Each structure stands twice: as C-alpha cells, then as structure tokens.
Amino acid sequence: MTTNAAPPETKDGHTDSSDRVGTAVSIDCKSLFEDPTFVHQPTSRPAVSFSDRVRRSEKPPISYLMEQGLANPNVISLAAGFVDNASLPVDEVRQAATTILADRDTALAALQYGTTDGYPELRRQIVEQIARLDERTPSDLGLDPQRVIVGTGSQQLLYLVGEVLLDPGDIVLLGVPGYFVYMGALESFGARIVPIRTDEEGLDPEAVEAALEAIDAEGNLERVKFIYDVSYFNNPTGLTLSEPRKRALVEIAQRWSKRHRIVVVEDAAYRELRYRGSDLPSMLRFDPDGQTVLYAGTFSKPFSPGMKTGYVIVPTEFREPLINQKGHEDFGTSNLNQHLLAELMRSGAYQSHLKTLRDVYREKMRVTIETLEAELRPVRERVSWTSPEGGLYVWLTLPEEILTSRGSPFFEDCLKEGMLYVPAEFFYPRSATDVPHHCLRLSFGVPPLDRVREGVRRLARVVLRHLG
C-alpha cells in the first residue's frame, strides 16, 4: 500500500495527485486481502497536502531526548530546561486565587474576556518591574503600558515577532549556541539564521558587524530583520551579555537602521534568576527613543510555567501589527492568569517568592559546579565548563575528539550510566557548519538537589572513562 505516502511534488511545489486517481481505481482488492502484510484501510486517499511551513518544520529535536528519558526511567535527566518542582509557588497562587475569586467583581472580571494586548493592570506592573530592575523610572526608559503586549509565555511573543517581520528568505542574526525552540520557529518561517559567535561576554558585536557587512556585500541587507539574543544567563551556556556589548549591539542596530531598519530582540527570560553579582541594565537603557529594542520576558521561569504568561515590550511601530496578528491567533491570553499575576505582583508575593527561588537555584548551581570540580579534578586541564551567575544551565566542553552527539558512544554511555544531557548540536541552526560536537548542556532545573549531584557524578564517571 503506497497510496497513503506523500504525493510527488510538481515543479511549483504543489502535489500532483493525477497518478493517484488511477491507483485508487486500479487497486486489486483480492490480491491485497491475500497479502498477509495488508492492513485494512477504509478508503484509499491521497495524503493531506500540508503547507510550506509544515514542510519546513521538523519534529522538535528535543522529542528525541524526551523519548530517551521515557525509555530509560531510572535515568537522571539533566536535559530538560524545565523548572524546579518543589519550589513552585503553591501558597502564593492559592492566596491570590482566593483574593480574586472571593470578591465577586474581581472574579467576574478575571473570568470574562480580556483585551488582545493584555490586562492593563498587569502591563502596568510589568513596566514597574522592568523599571525597578533597571533602576530607572518608567519614563526614564521611555516605557509605558501601551508598549507592553502580554502573551501565552514569551515564546508566543517571540513567535509573533517572527510572524510580523519574516518572510521566507529573510535573515535573523542569532548567537550560537542558542535557544533551539526559537530556532525551530524561525526555520518554520523559512528564515535564514545567520549564526553569530558568542564568548564569555556573550554575543560578539564585532561578529555582528562583520556579518552585516558580508550580507550587505551580497546585496541582502534588506532581508535582515533582527538580531536575537538571550542576554541573561543564556540558554544553553549560562553566559551573560556584558553591558558594553549591549551598548555596542544597540549602537550597531541603530547605525545600520539609517539605511534599513534592524531591531534587536532581547530575550530576558532568565534575568530575575541571578544568584550572585549585580543585575545588568537591559538594552532598553541604551535605546532612549524606543525604536530599536524589543524586550521579551516571562513569568514561567521566575514564577510558574503552568500559568503560561509572558510579555514583550516593543517600539510603538510594532504595536498594531503585533496586536492584529495576535488577534488572528487567539485574540488574547488567559485573563484569569493575568489577573492572578497582577494580584501576585501587587501583593509582593511574586517578588518575595523570587527570593526563595533564587536560594533554591543558587544551591543547585553550587552543587553542580562543586561536583564537577570535585569529580573532574583528574582531567581538569582537558575539560572546562561555564560557571554562570544565574539561570538554569551549565555548558561543558570536552576535548575535541570526544563526540557528545546523540547516538555517540559517549551519549550512549551516559544513558547506560543513568544520566541524560543535551548535545551541543541541538543549539545550532540546521544550516550551521561548525558545530562543536564535543560540548553539552547540563540543566539542574527539574531534579532535586541530591539527584542533581548524582547526575553530575554519573556524567563525570563517563567523562573519566572516555578520557582515561
């Protein structure tokens, strides 16, 4: 039975079912039923012809790791980028739910439709919170709630930014290794991802400048739409974009924008998860006229992913296209969750829970790093890792000859030893050519402290064996 296979594509990319009509008519049912491999198909129809976006999409690579985890239940997963379970804000959310649902007026407002751009009080609180973090007043930063759009996690807003900016062939500059979920979305748009190198100080502005010059030289400057970076405790390296580099990146975007508008998307998902050192200013600080920086934040990492709420602060010019697009997609994110979050910020429960959360993760980060240091002492010259000031990730670099890729002997040995990590290749776009196949990401978000320690020990045993 081949009649359910994808139909051949014709030159214009559309499917051609003409031969299939013949097939459907000429099936010899008798011989099919005599074929022991034949499974009854109620009808023989051509396959559904999906859109170009589907053709450009792949199954998210992370599903492979999830399947590995499921198939090996005793494995300690230091792979998932999810959050600590035990510290989720149960009491805080219960209290906020009680407050909102006990009063009939606030309850009715929360259970009714909201507006597409989000609950005004929450947008006001978000502006206040960013200004507090940036140690400026909202007006110093040129912020007001009209520039904020609330969505179903910051992922939805990053997706919407892609939707309103990108046609197939358009270009996004993105630091690598980088956030793979967004790379998948960008690839589904048909965007060309130009990978930019990162180092201890994050995305390298000189590399951005060089890339723009090269793109300009090939005549494609006008296809460049934005520069994307997870600027605080990047996923997967845990490294942070330094203040001088932030300034430089905004300046580069502004300078090139005199010819062709390029914006910078600062993904600040992990900003509030800082365990030591002082907060750095956001790029909004270097964009006083508010035309260059889009700043995306979330309540998933610093509070509760189950409430699935995030936001983006945008130049005024983006407001209408983004809201129209969100109007098509869902015309508004859960109003109930937005009212809960506004109440949690108003009461201070959000801020105080953040302190608890920082203590939890600080300890997990410490255990991760200390266990690496203790267990890998014998090979300390040949293995290195980042030691981030915040976030959920540590990036480990092995000698070049040790491949960490899925299915590699090292990967399989880790699985056998009972631990799972994410190989470096996941954090590079499909088009990337120089993937450092000897690196890997560790995430201590989900497992409790003793499982983090044990997971890192298992990894270390495999490292020692492969380097022995």
Added chain:
Amino acid sequence: MTTNAAPPETKDGHTDSSDRVGTAVSIDCKSLFEDPTFVHQPTSRPAVSFSDRVRRSEKPPISYLMEQGLANPNVISLAAGFVDNASLPVDEVRQAATTILADRDTALAALQYGTTDGYPELRRQIVEQIARLDERTPSDLGLDPQRVIVGTGSQQLLYLVGEVLLDPGDIVLLGVPGYFVYMGALESFGARIVPIRTDEEGLDPEAVEAALEAIDAEGNLERVKFIYDVSYFNNPTGLTLSEPRKRALVEIAQRWSKRHRIVVVEDAAYRELRYRGSDLPSMLRFDPDGQTVLYAGTFSKPFSPGMKTGYVIVPTEFREPLINQKGHEDFGTSNLNQHLLAELMRSGAYQSHLKTLRDVYREKMRVTIETLEAELRPVRERVSWTSPEGGLYVWLTLPEEILTSRGSPFFEDCLKEGMLYVPAEFFYPRSATDVPHHCLRLSFGVPPLDRVREGVRRLARVVLRHLG
C-alpha cells in the same frame, strides 16, 4: 517629515530604501526646527519592513465598533459577541481552585509545564463529553484522547489548522455570512475564501458541490484545503446545519478526497448553548474512519472565556504537524487552566453550570425575539429575523433599500438612539461581491436582560422610523 512613511515596494514585494538613504542625509535640520508643525524625531529612520502577513492583515473590523461603543458610553451594545457577565462561574472556579491548590501534589502538577498537546486527563474528559453529546461511546466515534489537541481557545486551534494547511493562494470554502475573526486570519494567510451560501438549514451542500466543480474546472482543485462551518447556532445567523446536510457535506469531502484530500472543519463553539429542541449529531458521526472531519470546541462560550481554553479533534494525520506548529508557537497552553477545567468536568460542576447558563440565555433569547415581535408588528411583512434554538445571535433582515452598513444613516440613527449592532458586511470576506447590506447581527450575550430589551426597543424605533 516623510521619512517614517512606509517605503515604496519594489517589484518583488520588498522595500526599497535606496532613496531613503539620500533623504536621511539631505534633511535640512534648521528648516525643520523652524517649522512649527515639526515634532522632534530623535532619528530619521526608514520604517520597519513588516512581513507579507502584516501587509495582508487589516485592523480587525470589529475595532471600529468597539471605538463607536467607547465614544458613545450610553449606548447599549448588541454588537459584541462576548458572554453574559453575571452568570460567569465564580463559585465553580473558586471551588475547583481550592480543590487543586489545597493538595500539594495536584497544585505542583498544575503550576509546572504541561505537554504541547494538552493535559491528558482534560483530553480524556473532552472525548467523554463529545461522546455524551453525540450519544455514542468514544470508540463508536473512533475517538481517543490522542486525537485531541488543547489550545488557547478554539481560535488558536483554528488558526493552527490554517497554518498547517494554507499557503498563499490556497482555497477555503466558508459559509456566509460567517465568523469574521477567522476570515481575518484566513486572509492573513493569503488564502482565497470562496463564500458559500447558507439558508435556514445552514451551509448548502449543493453550493459546495457547485463551487468545487467550478474550482476544478479552472484547474485549481488542488488548492482547495478545507470547508469551514460554524455548524451549531452559527455566528452571525444563529442557524444550525441540519443533520442531512452534515451527512452530505462529509460525503462530498470524502468523494472529492479520492482525487485530492479535502477536510471539513466543524466549529462547534456554540453547540452546548442549546435552549430548545434536541442536539444534533456532530459531523464526527458521519466520519467513522476519522479522516475527514476536524471538530473544534471551546470552554469560552459554555463556561468561562477568561480561562481561554479550547480544543480540536483531528484526523491522526494532522496530529504531528499541528503539535509541531504549536510547539513553535507556545509549546503548550496554560496548564493551570487545563487542570482547573479537568477538575470542573470531573466534579460535574461544568455540566451543572451549563444548565444555569442555558436558562440565562434562553431567557435573553426569548426577550430578544418577543421584543422584536411586539415592537415590529406594524412592519412584520417587511422585516424578518431568525429565531435560533441556541447560541448568542439573531440575524435581522430589513427591506433591501435600508442599508445597515457602518456610517449609513440607519447605523448612525441607531447610535443616536443609543444602540449598536454589527452590520452584515462584517461577516463577508473582503472578496465577496454580493453582500446583503440590509442585514445585521444582534447579540444578547453581554447586556443584562432589561438592557437587551431596551436595546432591541431602540433598534425597533429606528426601523419603524426608516420604514415609516
């Protein structure tokens, strides 16, 4: 200052900023500052070049009505398709929140990330609920929770269905007058909407057949992707697709699918809001092999829009593309809301609240219809309206010479009299040529009963004046 205007488009649809570079350099700042109309612009930059989707999108037409409502605060709006406020399920949600958040394990599960396709227990409950409505077992209907995907309202799922099926130029057959939010989304995809006539029994299968034949004759059959219909108490007419027509539509899609796969998207948003008569089977009943019908439902209309949760039941073939696409967009809808809804269905609170809600809307529908009958008795021969068995809408038809369009004398007189409706033109695609400009939609969802009555009276006074 013209430098912020949209740049001219070149032949290939991309913007050309070459002249703009010159402009930026040649601005005479002195004369600008001497111009009293000049507002300080910190930089002179070309406008952002948005995507083709943005170019294809218009500001949602409904914003015009919302602005009218805001500008005329004493107006009774029978325009918004929102839901009754006083009957929102405050006690039910408070109880479910208490149940879930009082137990640490259930609370942690609800506050953590969920899966992209949705909370399995909720998907199981959804299958049970549809089977109950269809008076069949899930297996009779070929349903299982793997065929269900949960999203941020059914709108998101309808959008995703469009995403995975439509490239620019692809064709959707859609009953008119029809749901304008989805038409806006389809237009943003660049889809060609082929309007299909509807009558008292809903979408006309003969018209669908004729449209397919015409499209086939022009050689475009392979661009046809799906037929979309709000099958229960349609928005805006309130009319329901009859059982024989449902059967016929599925049969038409199946027959044409032998050559080129066409699916039917049944939007059942209002199904559970039936105030008299018996429920009709869903199209799933006529699709035993589960390859033809996508069935979309929501918790917004029958329960609470603030929880912004909906679902779609799909042929197995759609599962992976839809989940991948949802993975790009948000990798999962609020888990907290999904856990609340699963608890609400488990406890029976969802089902019992539905009874209350039906009583509330039955009364509003009765008052709407009775007021129309009483007030318009003198012109009964010249004005007609639907008398739906459920839903939130009544469709009113005036004599052809009375235009109801935005800005028409009739529209303006209604505003002056203090009521707002939605003109017929909103429910037709931009491409439609034969819009019945003498029709309008009334919605009694939001206002309390006495305001519904008064709103209809105000409308009737204007009708009498214009027909007098």
